[in-house]
Amino acid sequence: MFKPTQFLHGGDYNPDQWLDQPSVIDQDFKAFENAHLNTVTLGVFAWDRLEPAEGQYNFDWLDEMFDRAAAQKMNVILATPSGARPRWLAEKYPEVLRVGANGLRNRFGERHNHCYTSPVYREKVRQINQKLAERYGYRKNLIMWHVSNEYGGACYCDLCQAAFRQWLRAKYQTLDRLNHAYWGAFWSHEYTDWSQVEAPMTQGDQNVTGLNLDWRRFVTDQTINFFDAEVAPLRAVNPAIPVTTNFMGGNPPESHVFYDLDYQKFAQHVDVVSWDSYPNWGNDYESTAELALKTSLMNDTMRSLKHQNYLIMENTPSMVNWHPVNHAKRPGMHVMASLQEVAHGADSVMYFQLHQSRGASEMFHSAVISNRGGSHTRTFQDVTRVGQILQRLKGLQTTQHQAAKVAIVFDYDNMWALDDARAYANATKCYWATIQAHYRYFWEHDIAVELVSVHDDLTPYTLVIDPMHFLMAPAFATKLKTYVQNGGHLVGTYVSGVVDQNFLAYQGAGMADLITTYGLKVTETDTLYPSQRNAVNVFNRQYQVQDYCDLVTLTTAKTLGTYGKDFYAGTPAVTENELGTGRAYYLACRTDADFLQSFYHRLVQKLQLQAKLPIKKSTKNVAIQVRESTTQRVYFVINYSHEPTQVTLTTPLNNALDGQTVRGMQTLSGYGVLIYSEAK
Amino acid sequence: MFKPTQFLHGGDYNPDQWLDQPSVIDQDFKAFENAHLNTVTLGVFAWDRLEPAEGQYNFDWLDEMFDRAAAQKMNVILATPSGARPRWLAEKYPEVLRVGANGLRNRFGERHNHCYTSPVYREKVRQINQKLAERYGYRKNLIMWHVSNEYGGACYCDLCQAAFRQWLRAKYQTLDRLNHAYWGAFWSHEYTDWSQVEAPMTQGDQNVTGLNLDWRRFVTDQTINFFDAEVAPLRAVNPAIPVTTNFMGGNPPESHVFYDLDYQKFAQHVDVVSWDSYPNWGNDYESTAELALKTSLMNDTMRSLKHQNYLIMENTPSMVNWHPVNHAKRPGMHVMASLQEVAHGADSVMYFQLHQSRGASEMFHSAVISNRGGSHTRTFQDVTRVGQILQRLKGLQTTQHQAAKVAIVFDYDNMWALDDARAYANATKCYWATIQAHYRYFWEHDIAVELVSVHDDLTPYTLVIDPMHFLMAPAFATKLKTYVQNGGHLVGTYVSGVVDQNFLAYQGAGMADLITTYGLKVTETDTLYPSQRNAVNVFNRQYQVQDYCDLVTLTTAKTLGTYGKDFYAGTPAVTENELGTGRAYYLACRTDADFLQSFYHRLVQKLQLQAKLPIKKSTKNVAIQVRESTTQRVYFVINYSHEPTQVTLTTPLNNALDGQTVRGMQTLSGYGVLIYSEAK
Amino acid sequence: MFKPTQFLHGGDYNPDQWLDQPSVIDQDFKAFENAHLNTVTLGVFAWDRLEPAEGQYNFDWLDEMFDRAAAQKMNVILATPSGARPRWLAEKYPEVLRVGANGLRNRFGERHNHCYTSPVYREKVRQINQKLAERYGYRKNLIMWHVSNEYGGACYCDLCQAAFRQWLRAKYQTLDRLNHAYWGAFWSHEYTDWSQVEAPMTQGDQNVTGLNLDWRRFVTDQTINFFDAEVAPLRAVNPAIPVTTNFMGGNPPESHVFYDLDYQKFAQHVDVVSWDSYPNWGNDYESTAELALKTSLMNDTMRSLKHQNYLIMENTPSMVNWHPVNHAKRPGMHVMASLQEVAHGADSVMYFQLHQSRGASEMFHSAVISNRGGSHTRTFQDVTRVGQILQRLKGLQTTQHQAAKVAIVFDYDNMWALDDARAYANATKCYWATIQAHYRYFWEHDIAVELVSVHDDLTPYTLVIDPMHFLMAPAFATKLKTYVQNGGHLVGTYVSGVVDQNFLAYQGAGMADLITTYGLKVTETDTLYPSQRNAVNVFNRQYQVQDYCDLVTLTTAKTLGTYGKDFYAGTPAVTENELGTGRAYYLACRTDADFLQSFYHRLVQKLQLQAKLPIKKSTKNVAIQVRESTTQRVYFVINYSHEPTQVTLTTPLNNALDGQTVRGMQTLSGYGVLIYSEAK
Ligand SMILES: [Zn+2]
Ligand SMILES: [Zn+2]
Ligand SMILES: [Zn+2]
Structure with a gap:
């Protein structure tokens, strides 16, 4: 279990895109300080900068980033780069490219689309991960491994199909049991040889529901298996560094839990759950409170995976670039949204991304430091405000979300x-x-x-x-x-x-x-x-x-x-x-x-399950979450509406942001957050 | 022409899925008796149970089913198994797998997707059909061959393309005539060699409307050609057993006639028309009477194919599992729907399926005997009620639907x-x-x-x-x-x-x-x-x-x-x-x-085309159909509404269900059916 | 710059579809005269009639058409036939068939889908174009080359990919510059060898926005390069004959400019811009005036490409056959629509098509001479009316659309x-x-x-x-x-x-x-x-x-x-x-x-940008365009509504259709057009 010494505030940073402009990097680190950031996630998708040609490594720039971070007391979360491979790797070893359900192998491109089974890919990942572990595993400011990025999808290549058959043999032992489970006599679909088993493919069979289900289970297991293989060299070097990978879920319009991988299984393999949270605040088809409800459920879901506090690994300082409508957060919304997650048990507010890329597909995803305006933006001020609040809450990261009945x-x-x-x-x-x-x-x-x-x-x-x-x-x-x-x-x-x-x-x-x-x-x-x-x-x-x-x-x-x-x-x-x-x-x-x-x-x-709270609210737009330790209780009171409202304290409480004791009626501004603590 | 000695009541039965549980089969046959079933359709999709390996046949279980059926005086309709092939067949002879319009060959899976031209498939089908004919062709309780299942779709493999070219040569004789028919000078599309002719394919030409039309005609002709090849060994053994294949049509939401095959041609090759009827009774976008109208038209369409009575080969005891909404039949609806088809000239009420499968894609299609509840269900009672009514109508199967003007x-x-x-x-x-x-x-x-x-x-x-x-x-x-x-x-x-x-x-x-x-x-x-x-x-x-x-x-x-x-x-x-x-x-x-x-x-x-009926109705929700023989007329009066209503008899009539003479005003319950007969 | 001696009236004519029925062609030419047509476009898609087998040419029929046209003083616009290739060409040289973004090569079929890079296709096109130029380049009534037809789309074959790589090398010189432009460090996508560059393909990379943009630019450039290669043999024989190709745009429902090719670039390679205009007059989702606005903008767009008058190469006499609803032009609409284009600077009203094809995909596209009714149709009368008007406007083709501020x-x-x-x-x-x-x-x-x-x-x-x-x-x-x-x-x-x-x-x-x-x-x-x-x-x-x-x-x-x-x-x-x-x-x-x-x-x-017009209108449904020369101004006053209305002349003007001087209030019938001229 990961025990941070403060709430983490920071996010994905790709200086690897700016190596030819050192002044940009200088300004960035200055801005991090201004925004009260204490953590950078480095190395996500940086494989070609770390290993520009097979076996030729270049860690100079990453060394420097560790140093720069250390110089201003920032933590580093270091990513393994497997989420996207360099061109030389795909060129030399085409087996690392994923095959689709239609049987066609991908060409090079995009990301998150490697074969999880390929021995070559696993070996190449092992090598680079081992290099990273050896070089950075004992860096003082390394606090966590961020393994790959947003695992997902499936591969239908021959290697994966063979692994699937092995998985089925291990599960069912005999073809008779497999045939019974899949009700094979229906439509004369009985297997007479293990080699006949195939994943549900476009041109093949997508109507054997038992097979479909096993395939989904296998995809989770094989993904975890790949993850475990990624982690092995990291833990071998320094087992004290906790390991996570960023989970997904909660996207518009349904705020649905992530569908493709069984996170309840996967979570047992990470040291701390972390996830990427992208609700579309301010949308036009539901109230803010409605979306807040769904987002609270997503946060509870993530906390429940290990029944422990968790991390927000990514969220956006303002808008994303892949929603159907990419709407800026209104003033106050970023604080509201960030504190909502902390209230539910998050010990971090991390961003994708710290500095916007100048080109390619995510160049319009908002960032702490923008192309337009740099750090002189409303967004930067919002981030800074969250940084200030988290700093004032220092110490409270030791509290856990209260146990549910x-x-x-x-x-x-x-x-x-x-x-x-x-x-x-x-x-x-x-x-x-x-x-x-x-x-x-x-x-x-x-x-x-x-x-x-x-x-x-x-x-x-x-x-x-x-x-x-x-x-x-x-x-x-x-x-x-x-x-x-x-x-x-x-x-x-x-x-x-x-x-x-x-x-x-x-x-x-x-x-x-x-x-x-x-x-x-x-x-x-x-x-x-x-x-x-x-x-x-x-x-x-x-x-x-x-x-x-x-x-x-x-x-x-x-x-x-x-x-x-x-x-x-x-x-x-x-x-x-x-x-x-x-x-x-x-x-x-x-x-x-x-x-x-x-x-x-x-x-x-x-x-008698009612919340026992020393705070009375007058609208359902306000929600209150409790974090606690053995010695204190902390109340997060959040107004999920642009309309100001009041709450009434039924006992005097301590305002966690300024240490003042307050009592009676309190005003909550639109999207406002009040945080109170109380000794037990 | 098929002349049943009673209305057939029964349906598809797959004991081949339960061979390891003989007690299930025992209970099933008992239940058949309770439900007044008199017919089982055996062997649909049972190829891998009949020929588990190439040339190795296993008929024991099917022998037993014939015996069991005979023991309780049940007819058998025996299917040829070509609707789905065993894995060994596809594995050894990949040419039997269909090729899509995109030129890609299927992998093994699904059903109804064999190449209709493949000499190998035709030979393998001939062999199994011949075995079935030889073994069961003279069984006393064999009343009909059910050839394959729901033929449909097209194959674009080289064999089929060659057959198409042959078909075109036979039709047009010369390329000049073909070019004229397709208006080939348009866009420089004239053929200069027969080998250039290709089916309308995804990457090819789908804009030559004459070609598109000929391809559809060919698909019908080639399907019939395959059907004829299937039938040959059956008729060679015992030409007295009538042959059918189950047609389709009338599905929601349009209750449209089946589109892909010209049934008007195909019907000339079967001894009796049979079809699978699946209206979505109780839907929320049209009244029951509206759907009844469309379903009546579908039944008239099927009767008109040979201008003779026909069979319902499949319908569902309650709901299907493939409608967008799978809605249970309300009380009374099953009797209403079954008698509607009899009224229009059906001589059977047959079900898919008698016993629900436990797994795979159709496990939730309702059946006479369900996974949930077995035979202790409302559905089973509905089926039994139909069985009782058909039994009371015994003799009336000799009537034909009245001739239309x-x-x-x-x-x-x-x-x-x-x-x-x-x-x-x-x-x-x-x-x-x-x-x-x-x-x-x-x-x-x-x-x-x-x-x-x-x-x-x-x-x-x-x-x-x-x-x-x-x-x-x-x-x-x-x-x-x-x-x-x-x-x-x-x-x-x-x-x-x-x-x-x-x-x-x-x-x-x-x-x-x-x-x-x-x-x-x-x-x-x-x-x-x-x-x-x-x-x-x-x-x-x-x-x-x-x-x-x-x-x-x-x-x-x-x-x-x-x-x-x-x-x-x-x-x-x-x-x-x-x-x-x-x-x-x-x-x-x-x-x-x-x-x-x-x-x-x-x-x-x-x-002067008015119906001359001795029955007056007071709502369009009631419809009356007449079946007749040389000696009598039978009136089917059906209320296609949940609201009860009345009809008035203008002459005394015989209630066909209890033999009583009735006169004057009669009550029709919601979804109710009254059947009267009258001597000519 | 093309300077017609009269407004062109005519269109695509394919006697190549009727060579076995000379009487049809006789009637056609008679009808052309009746309809006041002065121009035929010949040879579009006629390759297989011109070169029925490789190197075997047949120009007899085309010679005859030139003669027939000359005999009744009709101009010829001669097309190069590259828009659709004969079967022999694709059969012998499969490289001429386009490859899709999914990497799959087309089969023979359709049109407008050749590889633009293939040296074979370029050579075959050069040969036929040269033959056409040599044979017809000095024909007296040849007034223009119509190169290919409606260029569009892209090819992803290896030849095209190689050309794309060459194009990129020429543009960026070094991989470093390419990587910087595409922000290659993002997701480890940097190129380390030019050979790694690939077009944005379905199974590959469609998220590098810089690459996507360059691919679109390349597709335009390569299309133009192909066009230039087509034109070379034509200009080599007789550089005095102007060259055009028919552009597209303005289709329902958005009346959008053509998307796939940069016409602003392309237009610099043609001698005169011509385009195919197909608004859906009479639709049910916008007023006629609304559609007129959008269509006016399309015409202005086309005129603006070279800031010169342009040609309507295709429009429909009544309806097309490819709109979602193919609605006939109401009486008056065809005159309205034709004159709208002339008003905006078109020097022609040309049709697809003069004689409807009897079969294939465009047989229902309306034509001057129809399958149903021949030339005894309302449409033929509408065309004739336009012919009469254009004849009366003779001389005004020397005017240009007035310069815009x-x-x-x-x-x-x-x-x-x-x-x-x-x-x-x-x-x-x-x-x-x-x-x-x-x-x-x-x-x-x-x-x-x-x-x-x-x-x-x-x-x-x-x-x-x-x-x-x-x-x-x-x-x-x-x-x-x-x-x-x-x-x-x-x-x-x-x-x-x-x-x-x-x-x-x-x-x-x-x-x-x-x-x-x-x-x-x-x-x-x-x-x-x-x-x-x-x-x-x-x-x-x-x-x-x-x-x-x-x-x-x-x-x-x-x-x-x-x-x-x-x-x-x-x-x-x-x-x-x-x-x-x-x-x-x-x-x-x-x-x-x-x-x-x-x-x-x-x-x-x-x-002070107001139009200075001697005509006052009372509704926005009426629009006025001005064409002018050094000596006169011509006012096109068009009522884009079925409701009649009035305009008032503030000075006496000359009615361009009958030469009368008119003054004061004038009535505009529904869809009516008034044309006035005035000396400068
Ligand atoms: Zn794989
Ligand atoms: Zn085939
Ligand atoms: Zn190409």
Whole structure:
């Protein structure tokens, strides 16, 4: 675990693009100081400057950057350069170029598109990483390795296909078991030899859902395998330097978790989770508070990967250059957005990028130092303001985000399987949006939430929410049952427990443990057309229902609410099951937000899960997060609106920015942030 | 012609997926009995279970299924397995894999994608078919061959291209004639050698409309040629077993006739037409009655292919898994939908599938026996109800759908040519929707309609409707003229008689016989933008006009209605021409539905084409179809609405389900069906 | 420069499609006479009729056409046939077939898709062109060469890639300079050998914006190089025959200038500009006047390429066959549309096509002589009417469009770069629409406008408008400064001067000369979401602002208007800078049309740029263009509406169609045209 001595403030810096203009680099370092930056990430994509020809290394410029950073007490995060290879490498060893799902090998170009299996690429990466480790592994100001950059995508080359076959052999042992898992007799698709196995390719087979799922799992495993190979020479030299790689997620318009790699697995291989956060603040289709909710969930997701604080490795000082609309942050937004992440457990605010490139595809991505205006910009002032705040918060990086009593289950296999299932309605599956919908009440009421994987321990939580758990292994059903029997409270929904871990349908009434847990059997799932509505009668009123309605038969559960319409009107739509000392609720249909509001409100009251805060807010646009250590609590109060508002302190608190004790009503400017601390 | 001894009730069954679980198969056969199923279709896609390695056959399991079926008096329909090949076949003989229009050969995977020309594939299919014929051809309960499955698509491999060239040589004899037909001098595209001819390919030429049309014709002919080759060994063993293959069509959202193969040709090669019917009952964009109209037309289309009763080979017990929204049938809908098809001349209600697969791409397609719930489901009850009804109707399978006096011309060449014509507006051509529009009045008034091809005899019909006959051979113009001269009544429309069978434009005023028939010359076709409207003044009121307006000059016709707007206001828009003892009407523009209602109402009155039914209905949501034999008439009265309604019997009739005589007002429940018979 | 002795009226004629039907050709020539056609374009796409086998030529038919044309005093424009090659050529020399951006070589088919680099293709083209030149170069009625047809597209074959590398070497000399221009250190993309350079390809690199831009420039240069090679044998035989090739542009729905080739460069290689004009008159999404405005701009663009009169080489007598909706011209529209082009400086009205083809992809494109109706059509009458008018205007072809005092800068490099910039919002960049928006006031007020390139002399203009000049070389900034200093009036806008000619960002405040010119520095560009609005307060009212807002700091400029909203409310949005004896206005944001109306109204008053016309109109639907010679002025008054209207002559004028002197109020019918002349 990475324990920073201060909040990190800095970001990606590519002096390798300015080596012929030393005065630019001089000015840059001066500007870093002015902006209160304390960290530079060096070497991302710098391979051709480090090894301009095979085996010919040039570290002079990087040595100098370490020295310059050290001279002004800046940390260095050093990247391995594997995210983009030099031309000589691709030219001499074409196998390092990725092959697409259509079987065609890439030409040189772009980035993030090497073959993860190629022994040549692995060896070349090992060599350069080893050189970097040997030369810089004991540099005083080296605080972390930034391994490669934004891993993603897949390769379909022969080497990768062979690795996939090996992976399958290790998993299934026999072809019979593979054929059974993929239900091979369907359409005469049984394998009679391992050599027949192929990834799901454009001209081949993309309809074997079990194969599709295994391929996705393999891609994660092979990526991790490559990552581990990258890390080996680094750790061999100095195991004390923590290792990370920058994860992704939360992009517009859905603020969706990253899709292609199972980060819950991957996170177990990094020392600290770091990620690149690019919400489109100020967009025209949702309120700032709405986007803040989704971004809070993304931050909670990242923190939950290791259930530890994490780092923001990249965010933008103002706008990016790849959103459909690249909109500048309004005054105050950058502080708001930066502190939001700190509030949720980030120990850094890092930027892509410190100095804008003059050409090529990212030249318009905003940076601390811009082409237009250099450091004499509004953006530079915003960055400086964040630097000042983080400096004043020094010490608080030792606090952790407060432990949550509420958990939402999120599972990659389930997401991939549900989306790939030829069933329901593709346009309305919306697994992540469903998690966002369940998250809403807690965020609006400042109640901490953790996202748990199916491998996590559920016992720390008073309430576990497990929405749309379509692909569920029997072991997890048992875990849920045990959790409830032992006093836990569980909320499940429609479209759960349908297929097993091999994407094979459960037969009959489904998993016994799930039936026991919820006290009901699902007899049908009714998929509604987008404009069709049902209703649920519950809590003395009626709420709207859309998209999905499970029809259920109760075994031990009791009915809380019933359907209002259609041929299953009057049958149970919301149920409660007492089991052992706990309770399991089943929301059989997709309700509107009002229902979830009412439902969770009752549950929170009942379970006494309310946030215990010494601060009263008057609008849902304000959200409060708590970080704490054994000795103190820190409250981050953020106004996700351009309208000023007030909060009221119910006990005197310490203003963390100036050390003053404050009490009573406090004004929050538009996009304003207040930070209070209190001794425990 | 196939003469069943009862209505068939059953469907696709794949015990080959459950051979390692005999108890499942035991339960299945028990359930078949409970559901009143009398037929199983075996062997679809079972090639790898029948011939797990080249030349090694395994028929034990299939023998057993024949025995099991026989033991409970169930018929068997036996499929040839060519719809999907085993991996060993593709591995050893890659030529069996289809090549796409981009020239790339498929890898192994999916289904329905073999090369239709490959001598190897044909030989391998011949071998397995012969084995099946020899082993099962004289089985007592074998009632039919189900050849392959849902033929479709095209192959662009060298073998297919060579076959195409042969096909063209046979058709055109000389390159000069080919060059003339394709208007080869345009863009210097003349062939100087037969070897230069190529199918329309992605990287090649897709703008020679004559070539495109011939390629479509060839694809049909080559598919039929493959089918004939499949059938040869079957018929050689026992010519008494009828042969079919399952056709397609009627899918959402347009309920369009199947596009890729000319079924009017193909039907001449099967002993009985069978098809797979998958309307999306309960959708949110049209009423149940609206979808029923389109589905009735699809059934009439299938019956009309051979002008005989036909079979439903597949439909779904509840939902499919490949619609954009997979919506369960509401209570009553399954009986309604099944009886609709019987009413239109189907002698079977067959399902895909009897037992749901546990994995792979169709695992969520509903089945008689489901993964979830097995046979203890609402769906199973719905199926059972249909089984009971069909059992009570036993004997009525000898009736044929009543002969129609109204025919609509439908032609595949015309559809393909019109859609491929670089003319008019692609978004508003809508040939099939136009046929649906003309069909409406007759369906709503329970008047039987037959869809005729250009090769059919027109003399049985009092009224022939020939909409948008863009590509028309002179021979058909002559046929129309003769038909009218001899007393027939003809309705034609805008955009007719534009090109000949080679896709060459008619010159000058067009075909003399067509001018004589309609008594007018078309001088222009005005294509309107989607939001533009004209009007027609006729029958003392004004109706809306959109999309297409022919401007015409009358020779012998007289004007019934005139245009209301634009520069051709006042010119003829609806005309009538007396010719011999018949009349030909020309609807020069695309009118709204109200006009067609008024127009056909007058025509039906005049020609006394009203349905003569002893049943009065009070809503257009109810439709009545008549089947009859020499001794009796059977009325199928179906309510295509969830609202109950009444019908009134004007003479006492026999309730076909319970044998009671009933009279006067009768209640039809929502989606309800009443079946009455009456001696002639 | 081409000096016709009359307005040309005629078009593409392909008797090569009718050689087996001489009577058709007889009728055609008779019809040409009836329609007052005086010119035929022969030989377009006729290669396989001219050279049916390699080295075997057949010119008999073409000889005859020259004779027939001569016999009725018709001019011939003779095409070189390179736009489509014969099959034998592609078969024997596959290198002539183009390779796509995906690296796949075309099969034979379509047209306009040869490799521009292939030495074989160049040699074959040279041979046929030389033959044509030798045989017809001194024919009396040959008035022009029509080289190839509608050049466009790109080839990515190895030959073209090698040519691209040569082009780059010539431009950059050293790899260091190339690497700097492409900012190669970004993502380790530096070249270490020229052989590594590749065009932007699908599987390769499409994110190096400098490379993308250079590739576009190369494609233009290589196309011109091919054109020059085509022309060489023609000019060698008879340099007196002018040479052109038909340009494109103005297609629906945007009426956009042609995108793929830099016509400003290309035009310097032709003797006279000619183009193919296909507006979709009568569409349902804009008024006729709106489309007329855009089409006027297109004509002005074409005239401006060489600042000379030009030719309409193709337009359609009624409808095309490739618009989404192929709508017939309403009565009067064809005269209106034809005279509009003459009014703007066209010395011809030429058609695609004189006789419709009977088959293939363009058989439904309307023609003077149609398949349906031959020459007995409304269209033929419309063409004849244009023929009569042009005949009556004989002599006026010596007039030139009046010289403009207003210029709008348009630059291809800028358009390509702006669209390719990963910045702002792709959906709202709209460079051409912005030019259309600035053009509006002048068109509506009958003030002539010239479109100038960055290489043009600005001194002839009183007012220069330079919108969204994103990519601007320092030399042009200097040109602007000099222009203003010397008394010019300049209007610039947001998003200008951002990158240099290599697509590298300007640093700091940008180009000194631009700052001096406008008297301000741009500090930020705010990109708004599509539904977001700002406002500008100016001229005592408020106007709406959308899409883009530059935030500026003034140096010497003064504020005319300020922003109405958002965090930069009150800062300058419209400014004026006095420099030397001129003034430069900066419109920092994208305003609504009302603002531009007010702004240009004031400017036109101030600069006395009003049209001085002896004709008063009462609606913006009427537009007036002036052509003039040293002795007379001709006024083209056109009503772009179906509603009749009036104009009032303020002095007596000569009706150019009948020679009568007219005065006072004159009626303009719907789509009517009045042409007056007046001695100077
Ligand atoms: Zn690979
Ligand atoms: Zn083939
Ligand atoms: Zn080329």
